Amino acid sequence: MIYKNLSFEKPSNRPFFYSSFVATADGKVWVGKPGYWPIGSKTDFETFTYLRAHADAIIDGKGTAMQFGKNTIETVHSDSFKAIRKSLGKVGEIRYFVVTKHPDEALEKRLANPFNFSPEIFQGDINELVQQLKNEQLDYVFVDGGPHLLTSFLDHNLLDELFITIAPRIFGNDGSAMTMVEGLLLDPKKVQMQLLSVEKAGNEVFLRYRLG
Numbered sequence: 001m002i003y004k005n006l007s008f009e010k011p012s013n014r015p016f017f018y019s020s021f022v023a024t025a026d027g028k029v030w031v032g033k034p035g036y037w038p039i040g041s042k043t044d045f046e047t048f049t050y051l052r053a054h055a056d057a058i059i060d061g062k063g064t065a066m067q068f069g070k071n072t073i074e075t076v077h078s079d080s081f082k083a084i085r086k087s088l089g090k091v092g093e094i095r096y097f098v099v100t101k102h103p104d105e106a107l108e109k110r111l112a113n114p115f116n117f118s119p120e121i122f123q124g125d126i127n128e129l130v131q132q133l134k135n136e137q138l139d140y141v142f143v144d145g146g147p148h149l150l151t152s153f154l155d156h157n158l159l160d161e162l163f164i165t166i167a168p169r170i171f172g173n174d175g176s177a178m179t180m181v182e183g184l185l186l187d188p189k190k191v192q193m194q195l196l197s198v199e200k201a202g203n204e205v206f207l208r209y210r211l212g
Contacts, residue, residue, distance in 0.1 A: 001050070002043070002047045002050075002199050002201060002206050003047065003050065003051065003163070003197075003199075003206070003208065006050075006051075006054060008054070008140060008160070008161065009160075010139055010140070011160070013134075014130055014133075014134050014158075015056075015130065015133045015134060015138055015139050015140065015141045016139060016140050016141065016160050016161075017141050017143055017153060017158050017159050017160050018051070018055075018140075018141075018142060018143065018159070018160055018161040018162065018163070019142065019143040019144070019145070019150055019153075019159060019161075019162055019163070020047075020048050020051045020052075020142075020162075020163035020164070020165075021145070021150075021162075021163075021164055021165070021180050022038075022039045022040035022044050022048070022164075022165040022167055023039070023164060023165070023166060023167065023179075023180060024039060024166075024167055024169040024170055024171050025166060025167070025168065025169065025170050026170045026171060026172065027179050027180070028171045028173065028177045028178065028179060029147065029178055029179060029180050030146070030147075030177065030178040031171055031176055031177045031178075032176045032177075032178075033176050036171060036177075039167050039169060040165050040167045040204065041167070041201075041202060041204060043201045043202065043204065044165045044167065044204060044206075047163075047165065047206065048165075049075060049080075049081060049084070050084060051142065051163055052075075052076075052081075052094075052142050052144070053081060053084040053085045053088060053090065053094075054088060054090070054140055054142075055094060055140050055141055055142035056090075056094065056095065056137075056138040056139055056140050056141065057094065057095040057096070057097060057133060057138040057140075057141045057142070058072060058076070058094060058095070058096050058097070058141075058142045058144050059097045059098075059099060059129075059141060059142070059143050059144060059149065060072070060096070060097070060098050060099070060144045060145060060146075060149070061098070061099055061100065061145065061146050061148055061149035062098060062099070062100035062102070062103075062107060063146050063148070064144060064145040064146040064149070065098040065100075065107065065110070065111065065119070066106075066107060066110050067146075068144075068145075069096075069098065069110060069111045069119065070110065070111060070113065072096065072144065073096065073111065073113045073115065073117055073119070074113070076093070076094050076096065076117075077115045077117065093117075095120065095136075095138060096117075096119045096120065097119065097120045097121075097122050097129070098111070098119050098120070098121050098122065099122045099123075099126075099129060099149060100121065100122075100123065101123060103121045103123065107121075126152050126153070126156055126158070127156070130158065143159065146178070146182075147178050147179065147180055147181055147182035147183070148182055148183045150180060150181055151181045151182060151183050151184050151186070154181060154186060154190070154191055154211075155184060155186065155190075157190075157212070159211050160210070160211060160212065161196075161208065161209065161210055161211065162193070162208075162209045162211060163206070163207070163208050163209075164180075164206075164207045164209070165204055165205070165206050165207075166204060166205040166207065167203075167204055168203040168204065191211060192211065192212060193209045193210070193211055194209060194210045194211075194212075195207065195208070195209055196208040196209060196210055
């Protein structure tokens with residue numbers, strides 16, 4: 001198990017925000033064409049699931065929710081995910097928020113599920129989101145994606161830790177690929193990262209960073 005006995009240091013004034021991405025050796029996390037997903041191995045997916053199980057809430061942007069939201073809902077209702085959360089001492093059902101300025105019927109239809117589970121649509125700005133999460137005592141929040149949502153958290157200095165899996169693949173780019181952060185060129189001095197751990201499993205490398 002990667003990241004066994006994981007623990008986080010929560011800020012005193014807001015929830016702890018963390019994220020996890022798998023990227024190719026040339027930094028691609030998504031390609032909008034068939035045949036390029038999944039990027040990582042079974043070990044990477046198990047690690048990703050384990051990391052999400054620590055959270056009180058998961059946050060997606062609209063694009064990620066449209067693409068993977070149904071998978072997220074199925075995962076959090078699976079017996080294996082519930083077993084992980086129980087082993088971590090997590091009580092109650094994990095919350096799922098979708099952040100979008102433009103909710104629509106297509107999103108609602110895409111997220112329809114047999115579990116009687118309704119993702120919570122949030123239309124405010126990121127500071128309002130942080131305040132709501134704080135008010136509801138959701139202390140550990142997994143920023144699921146996508147790259148534009150992660151950019152907002154980085155731009156507001158809100159992301160506390162970042163987990164990155166480097167997969168042994170190279171995709172290049174013809175305009176259809178995305179990196180971990182999109183939509184804004186960040187000041188190179190804005191994001192400071194401290195390497196906390198390095199783990200190797202097969203041909204993948206698992207990196208854990210603290211930000212701030």
